Amino acid sequence: FQYLALLFTEIYLDRYFRDPAGLRHALNARIAALNEMLPEADRIAALDESEDPRLQLNKIAFWMATGSGKTLLMHANILQYQRFLETHGLSRELNRIILLTPNEGLSQQHLREFQKSGIEAEIFNKDGRGLFAGHAVEILEVTKLKEEMGEKTVAVDAFEGNNLVLVDEGHRGASAGGDGAWMKFRNALCEKGFSFEYSATFGQAVTGNRQLTDLYARSTLFDYSYRWFYCDGFGKDYHILNLEDDRNEEWMRTYLTACLLSFFQQQRLYREQEAAFKPFNIEKPLWIFVGGSVTATLATRDASDIVEILRFLRDYVANRADSTERIQRVLHEGLLTATGKNLFAGRFAYLNTCGLTPAQIFDETLTTLFNAPAGGSLHVENLKGATGEVAVRVGDNAPFGVINVGDSAKLVKLCKEKGLNVAEREFAGSLFHELDKPHSTINVLIGSKKFTEGWSSWRVSTMGLMNVGRSEGAQIIQLFGRGVRLKGYGMSLKRSVRATLPAALKRPRHIDLLETLHIFGVRADYMEQF
Template sequence: MRTLQDILTDLSFFDLPPAWQDYDLATFSPTMRLWDYQQEALQFALRALWKYYGDVRDLKSGESRATNEERKARFWQWYHDNGLAEDLSISLQRQKPDVRALLKRYYPSEGDRIPYWPFINRMSFWMATGSGKSLVLIKLIELLWRLMRRNEIPAYPILVLTARDDLMKQLQDHVAEFNASRADFRIVLESLKAYPDREHSLLPIIGGREMTVFFYRADNLSDEQKERIIDYRNYENGGHWYVLLDEAHKGDREDSKRQHIYSILTRHGFLFNFSATFTDLRDVLTTVFNFNLAEFIRTGYGKHITILQQENRAFRDTEDYTGAEKQRVVLKALLMLAYARKAQESLPSELSAYHRPLMLTLAHSVNTDDADLKLFFRELERIGQGNIDQAVWQQAHEELRCELMEGQDWLFENDRFQFDQRLFESLTQAELLRLVYNATAPGKIDVLLHPTNSQEMAFKLKSASQPFALIKIGNISEWLKEELDGYEIIESYQDDKFFNRLNANDSVINILMGSRAFYEGWDSNRPNVITYINIGAGGDAKKFVLQSIGRGVRIEPLPGYRRRLRVLYNAKDIDENTFHAVRGPSAILETLCIFGTNRRALQTVMQELDHERNQIAEHEIALAVNHEAVDGRPLLIPVYREVDHTVLEGRKPRKFEITKDELTLLCQYVAHLDDPRVLICHYSVLPSDVTILTRCLANPPEYFNTHSGRRYGRLDILLPRLLAYFRVIPQEVDRLKPVEDEINHFRHIKVFLEDVSELNMKISRVIEEPRRIAELQARFDAGQISFAEALHDYSAIRSDETLSHNGQMIHIKQIARHYYLPLLVSESERIDWILHTIRHPSEVAFLRDLEEYLKKSDNAFADLDWWAFSKIDENLDGVYIPYYDPQSNRIRRFLPDFVFWLQKGDRYAIVFVDPKGMRQADYQYKVDGFRDLFRDGEREPDVFIYKDLVVCVHLLLYTEDANRAPIEYQEHWFDHLDKIGQIINCCDDPPNQT
């Protein structure tokens, strides 16, 4: 099953027309920027909108509704061309009479079903709680406005529908943040009830520098009119809306009237669906960006998650824990918190690394007589008073130590928790008091209140000067009357809002207790332990689990860095000294540990996380490095750095592409303005930009390429793009280094099958092929088996297995010199049940030709001392060649399909190989970029010295007939595989060494 994101992956965002990609996707407000994954979500949204409005049926001014219906039909066909096989049609017989009448009023039926193609103008954003999807939603509004202003999409009003009042308040707060200090564009929010009046007023909804965006509670839309409930027909606007749903998609699609109303409002517009949880197949298939909880964690933006299971027998019966068991479970949670606190204390203070660990204790019920939160509080009080059964303490300490020693699995990842046994074993009861209770001795609990705050109360031990815990619930009055009768109440405490200050550096709160009061709309890096108590097993409870975990997985190892430490280090965002200074404590500080005080709570957590992990039957498998081929050998790759000048100032400036008539128009426009201050004011440019513009326009042949045919259509697109060109900074080679994690796609093979056991078995058989052949040879040489027996056993050993699913087959291959084993090769380019394989026809053909070539005894590789090669995945790997791309007007990364490493004596060659068709004109930009980096002025290879090796870097493009290549680029094209092995001869020492 392929989602919209999967289909769009092959379409590079930077290959879109200029009017669809020249946007600032990073800036949200003066103090906030979108993270890389949030920008990527917007890029995928723009790709999908371009496909719909610019490709399958280009938008024309004043087009008819019939044209839009044709666009939907073509978009639907495009889905089918890319493997959509599921039946998404809607059964009319299953609908209630009023829903059936509603659907038939607006959509054509085919028998007793309505086809799904009229609903296909939609996209879903499946983004984890805590990933900032609300910011993506608001930034998308800006992009829609800009696209409307450029006439790339229809100029329709925008409506945001949210599920709850707190989400509406959150939307208003984020929009206020977005509008802060914005002069070019702002969003004006109005209730949907105001739309009929605005529609007939003189005030434009879509203005020159602002846009009115309507919003409302999604569940208040209906087909009747009441005080808060509104009749959609009074706001329908002929179906010409862009509707953005924020967690408002819930309900069975087959019979939920509201869900169909949302589609009716957008039947001639577009529907955008944002949620942390999707279960409906239609939402899943139209997912344009998947960054759910599993992806959020896998990509390093969130903490690892592990579930402490306590006792396996707890899941085989239904009785609850006894009193002693409850204290043991609470002690385990507190010990884990103390362990995290002690790890945080060991960090170098000057780095301001990580956070003060916090434990969340969450329950659905807090004020009932038998509320488990009260039972937890009583255990917390007993432990704080020193009323600990020593046998229970020893048992809790030892059980938790043993469980951690075994290596807790991290959910969604093929890895385990790294346990610091020495640090954990040093925890004593005195340490627990200090690290959890902020106390040096046991003591009774005092209650801290502020008269103006009826939702929060803090707790401290009488033996301590600072509070250690906080309860935040809807109303604390019942707790004060019933649970805390007899406690000393300290009113008028100076801090009236502990909760608002939880993220402050000086916050002393270590435990936060409560229910729904803070599971949404709250941001914190601090949680390292979550204890669920009596959360039930219903739909609301399951949603509560995912939402609260989403609040607990945020991470910030160092100020301003929102990914895990190792990811930052591998991405070169932090230096080696910083990495090693904090890596020890990072394991626990980057892990969210989940406990449950009753069996039902743990069952609900585990079931819901398993459900999230196995959505659309997704698995991730990891292949193995081919140590026999590469151990002890340097697999060198180039590393780059930005230069101190722009592309204009290079030894051979890259020219800006433009048509001759638009260049003439540009010259006339700048000359007409005459005063450079007009340019500076209107386009917000620097005086230095105007100076460069004047210089370039004075000498067009040196700076402009008018043969490319690149047309921008409008000066307000062309001029900002040209000014951006002036600021493009190229890169240069910094050094060579051995491969570490730069080739990693083979560790993240995604498989969308219910059962991957057969695939894993066949992979294992292929990996074992060399060992089994060696053993067979040894047995034959030792006379243990006859020739006939050896031949029989050899025939059973496979170096090539196959696996088919839905008529799509992959080959599982053993190729001795490849970096990892085995290779997964697809016979179908559009294979939809496995990702990160070799699947493009040009790659498959090259690999097949290479296998055949290597069977020849006189192949050129046989003359080498050593060689190896690897597939490069353009989506996950970091081995690339930077080049200036005039189409996107920026430095882009060219990831060739393969990299070869060759060595003969002290000569060493890095050879990038890309099977390409010559019809792909952009290869010239990539070759030019390669030459700038790895060729001198005479086009001789630059030479690099790595230890005792003389290294050259080459780029070869594989094709059927290299003689057809243009003379200027012919040296890079080849059609005989001899050329790869023989290229080592080009690595003789020229006089200019780098």
């Protein structure tokens, strides 16, 4: 599919540079044929043939699943565009190559990826054109584009209009419509140039906006969104559960215990058969909990979600008898709905064959998940050297969890008010950025939807969603994409059951547990639609 995306780009650019009027005419003919089959409300507006075709056709979009290699595609697209400029004697007319990202973390990630590919790149500096000006990719957060110059912002007018503009997370700003500030700034940057946009969620982002639906219907060159990606065997499988009502506390705690056991099952299986999983590039499992708000400030609902999770973990470790009883109930009775359906039927196939009693399972969770064989009190620690990070540990053992939020001091204060043990600790480095390192002791990551953009890890295997998904389809699919990433055998990105394996290599028993993303929602409404 990556090859096809590049091939279609090559065909499009060839026609765009050679005969833009002919390309527009062909597109309009296709739109007319399609419109005949559509009800009037769904028809796509044709391109105005009295305008300059180059300025109408200078945007192409790639609607591709998270984990499908959009970053590598972008690198190749830059080289393709540069080659066509050279072939047509237009190289000198290009002013800049600009990559727009949603945030600084993603900008830094792209800088590292460009370095790996041997492409010159730098973080944009408004006070002077860098060493490679005009040749290097200049990486800039879209939030820093404004009408006028500011201390930390740059005026769109400072850029001439003939730029190659690459837009990562291209759906951002779409909800404000074509007249939204970000969309206007993006269009101004490539007014006389060209734009490549990349997103996993164009379809969800433009829902309800006629103007943008027409725009992306005409400019989406390649649709390999999640449904096609999944059906072709790429990425992890998934199981989704959603608890619609959390008002019964015992029911809620049993549900969260099942979530914990689902993750522990993955951890134990990985530890037991790590060598057998190596050829399939399975990573050490990670459990993430995500609350609602995407803002830098800590929203009240987010904070209470996070505190709820921490209190559950504290009580699980502290109350051996209650936790053991819930483990017994989950494994042997399940969690029955009003209609008598067991929500966890068949979910613990591996754990039920291990011959462990509920008490033994509880002891193993202390060691494997909490890094605390002897148990102890849960501590929440604000890490002074790591902005926005809070460590979670049991006793004086290594941290088993990290909370990544905008306002860590506010969260720790709230934790204290709610009766949790809190402290401050000097800490150099970052638990969050070390997650993928072999020495990381972190098994649980808690935070807000900031994970939806750019954060990349192959470890996510169980996901708890709290109060997310109320009308936030695009962000949920982005978040979902964080969890279904899979390297697969030979970096094929495929589940082992769909990958081509050598005759001598057998699929390890229960590998599907580690090739499945387990999602537990609490009032996560969108997951029902999904």
